[in-house]
Amino acid sequence: MIIPGFGAFLTHYASAQIDIETHTFYPPGKSISFNRQLQTNDGLLANYVASAQGISYEVALQKIRNFTGKLSLNLSEGKTVSLDNIGDFSFNKERVVQFFPSGNKNFDAGSFGLTTFISSEVSRVIETNISAAETTETPLLFTPRKRNTPYIKYAAVGLIAVAVAGLGGMKLYESGVQDHNFVQKQKAETLVQKQIQEATFIISNPLPTVEVAVPKQTGKYHIVAGAFRVEENATTKVAQLHEKGFTAKLIGENKYGLHQVVYASYENRLEALTSLRNIKRTENKDAWLLVKELEN
Numbered sequence: 001m002i003i004p005g006f007g008a009f010l011t012h013y014a015s016a017q018i019d020i021e022t023h024t025f026y027p028p029g030k031s032i033s034f035n036r037q038l039q040t041n042d043g044l045l046a047n048y049v050a051s052a053q054g055i056s057y058e059v060a061l062q063k064i065r066n067f068t069g070k071l072s073l074n075l076s077e078g079k080t081v082s083l084d085n086i087g088d089f090s091f092n093k094e095r096v097v098q099f100f101p102s103g104n105k106n107f108d109a110g111s112f113g114l115t116t117f118i119s120s121e122v123s124r125v126i127e128t129n130i131s132a133a134e135t136t137e138t139p140l141l142f143t144p145r146k147r148n149t150p151y152i153k154y155a156a157v158g159l160i161a162v163a164v165a166g167l168g169g170m171k172l173y174e175s176g177v178q179d180h181n182f183v184q185k186q187k188a189e190t191l192v193q194k195q196i197q198e199a200t201f202i203i204s205n206p207l208p209t210v211e212v213a214v215p216k217q218t219g220k221y222h223i224v225a226g227a228f229r230v231e232e233n234a235t236t237k238v239a240q241l242h243e244k245g246f247t248a249k250l251i252g253e254n255k256y257g258l259h260q261v262v263y264a265s266y267e268n269r270l271e272a273l274t275s276l277r278n279i280k281r282t283e284n285k286d287a288w289l290l291v292k293e294l295e296n
Helices: 044-053 057-076 150-198 231-243 269-282
Strands: 007-014 017-019 024-026 029-035 081-083 087-091 097-101 221-228 249-253 259-266 288-291
Touching (some): 029 097, 057 081, 057 087, 221 231
Antiparallel strands (some): 081 087
16 A cells, blocks of 8 residues: 555565474464555555545545655654554664564454464374283174175166166267257358348438547656556546546556556647646646656
């Protein structure tokens, strides 16, 4: 998850483990790390805040900016910032943000309720000495009478033969049905093809041809509205900008695998800068100019 203007939280999966020396069982889980380089808004956090609090996307984005501004201010003053059940942030001597995750928090939803436990040691003893009394066999008081029932064997063989014969008959029947269906299918396809070939479509009063000129956006100067981890969210953003009158579009993924959405593209740099200033003043303070040649 990316916090716009601050950084991104990433999770790493770890499988279940057993410490043989301490007999401790650890469930599978996910640990968390922080990447200061990923700061571009992908829309996930803002959409969640907007949905959870029943506010607009722009208001949710402004709340996130206020929150990250307080975090950065506290860090610049040398304070340690703590996020519940996530970890602590602080500056090191080089003024670089350090993140210390909470050690006992499992972020794997599939392991909910599973905890670490210590199993008692199991001792295994193999007994090799057997007394003579234990090896003495108790004689049988009577000898069971063996019944001669050959007719049961013959009945079983007969049932198997009937089953095999029935299975063979069923296979023959299924084969006959398949052949019949195939022949009927061929006949139907031949009839349809013949009717298509014989059909003639005549339009007595054809409508006049209407030509619509659709302007094609070109140029290497792009005003970026945001970058999204999920392509569906990027498509939704494009639709929202279209409703506001922008000629928005997707221009592909950046090097971080995020789908980029732009307000518009320009061939002239001065026109792009003029439009960027207007968008930053009225729409989005985080909008920025990308200079890139796009592949056709």
